[in-house]
Amino acid sequence: MTSLELTAEAPPEADDGVWLSCIECGESFAPFDDVRYTCDDCDGLLEVRYEDLPTWDDFDDDQWGVWRYSAALPFEEGVSLPEGGTPLHDVPRLEEEIGVDRLRVKHEGMNPTGSFKDRGMTVGVRVAKEIGVGRLACASTGNTSAALAAYGARGGMETLVLLPAGKVAAGKVAQASLHGARILEVDGNFDTCLDIVQDLAGMGEAYLLNSLNPFRLEGQKTIGLEILEQFRDEEGSYPDRIALPVGNAGNTAALYKCFRELVESGALDEDEVPKLTGVQAEGSAPMVEAIEKGWDHVERWDHVETRATAIRIGNPVNAPKALPGIRETGGTAVAVTDDEITAAQRDLAEEGVGVEPASAASIAGVRKLRKEGIVDADEEVVCLTTGHLLKDPDAAAEAGSEPEPVPGDTEGVLDHLRS
Numbered sequence: 001m002t003s004l005e006l007t008a009e010a011p012p013e014a015d016d017g018v019w020l021s022c023i024e025c026g027e028s029f030a031p032f033d034d035v036r037y038t039c040d041d042c043d044g045l046l047e048v049r050y051e052d053l054p055t056w057d058d059f060d061d062d063q064w065g066v067w068r069y070s071a072a073l074p075f076e077e078g079v080s081l082p083e084g085g086t087p088l089h090d091v092p093r094l095e096e097e098i099g100v101d102r103l104r105v106k107h108e109g110m111n112p113t114g115s116f117k118d119r120g121m122t123v124g125v126r127v128a129k130e131i132g133v134g135r136l137a138c139a140s141t142g143n144t145s146a147a148l149a150a151y152g153a154r155g156g157m158e159t160l161v162l163l164p165a166g167k168v169a170a171g172k173v174a175q176a177s178l179h180g181a182r183i184l185e186v187d188g189n190f191d192t193c194l195d196i197v198q199d200l201a202g203m204g205e206a207y208l209l210n211s212l213n214p215f216r217l218e219g220q221k222t223i224g225l226e227i228l229e230q231f232r233d234e235e236g237s238y239p240d241r242i243a244l245p246v247g248n249a250g251n252t253a254a255l256y257k258c259f260r261e262l263v264e265s266g267a268l269d270e271d272e273v274p275k276l277t278g279v280q281a282e283g284s285a286p287m288v289e290a291i292e293k294g295w296d297h298v299e300r301w302d303h304v305e306t307r308a309t310a311i312r313i314g315n316p317v318n319a320p321k322a323l324p325g326i327r328e329t330g331g332t333a334v335a336v337t338d339d340e341i342t343a344a345q346r347d348l349a350e351e352g353v354g355v356e357p358a359s360a361a362s363i364a365g366v367r368k369l370r371k372e373g374i375v376d377a378d379e380e381v382v383c384l385t386t387g388h389l390l391k392d393p394d395a396a397a398e399a400g401s402e403p404e405p406v407p408g409d410t411e412g413v414l415d416h417l418r419s
């Protein structure tokens with residue numbers, strides 16, 4: 001991990017040892033004096049920097065979840081429901097069938113609104129309050145909108161969400177609606193929604209809380225901290241590889257930042273960093289294309305389609321952070337078909353782990369890479385599952401078995417069972 005090294009020296013703009021730094025030109029900015037999503041000078045992505053980076057002993061043993069890691073975050077506490085502290089399941093049947101030494105599933109669907117987005121929102125909404133903005137907004141394939149609506153409600157703030165019309169799973173729209181977001185259904189895909197909401201944010205109409213906002217990724221960084229601690233405590237080592245679904249590429253960027261900070265603080269050796277392995281659906285795979293072609297950028301896909309609507313994204317905004325993350329950790333990116341995703345969703349369900357389709361992409365990807373010999377048999381792998389099964393009840397019902405109609409008496413039910 002040689003590129004994008006972190007500096008520990010605070011510039012004059014720093015506030016309490018925290019500042020924003022452009023990943024392209026290195027310009028630094030005060031973190032909370034103004035609303036800023038990208039670099040004023042070159043429009044590059046920003047990341048949050050700290051004067052002091054913590055090691056394992058600095059984390060709060062009295063807490064479990066995102067705020068256990070406050071020493072690695074810009075604040076001591078956030079607008080919380082609370083979030084994080086999700087299970088790391090073993091899946092012995094899948095482990096044996098796929099053929100790796102260890103397979104674990106970090107189920108982020110167990111967060112308060114049913115996805116990892118809550119980790120980002122607890123920090124992002126806290127920052128919004130610090131800056132003193134009025135309305136919060138996001139573009140969303142569904143989970144971000146559900147989390148924004150819930151955390152906005154918790155923080156007593158107005159929320160606006162832009163969704164691609166007809167392309168968001170029912171559970172997610174219901175969440176955004178009940179938590180009180182104003183929902184705009186846009187005639188266009190997610191990337192169009194994000195273009196619009198970025199314009200609105202630029203005009204000062206709202207505070208953007210997509211993962212373009214660097215503070216969102218600080219919360220999501222705690223997924224990496226939790227995986228490393230849980231895996232180490234249970235297995236005595238760190239995982240060799242973390243496979244994750246890739247949509248806007250926020251988690252790939254956040255996990256890479258997590259590892260870089262741990263290496264810089266001395267909490268992790270460079271050779272202990274897990275290989276980041278991104279998985280996309282075949283119909284929506286610009287990151288896979290960029291990795292395969294050796295590009296340092298993604299080319300936007302204008303037409304994207306997949307049953308895994310959470311990762312139906314053609315222009316991942318975090319690609320400039322995520323591509324180096326995959327490359328520098330020795331990972332890779334792979335595309336899987338919708339049928340492979342559904343098969344993996346069923347397999348997880350048969351082990352009691354209920355996930356939405358996009359989440360199952362991580363399992364489908366590892367299965368494919370193992371068959372291709374890219375994942376080795378002696379590897380210890382963690383798959384990230386990003387959202388709960390109930391987020392997309394239609395996909396779950398389609399992947400599951402049909403209910404059987406029976407008469408309303410015991411005799412009739414017995415006849416049916418015996419037939």
Ligand SMILES: N[C@@H](CCOP(=O)(O)O)C(=O)O
Nearest residue numbers: 140141142143144210211248
């Ligand atoms: N899958 C996402 C898409 C938006 O991603 P974000 O991490 O940039 O907010 C969603 O749930 O909307």
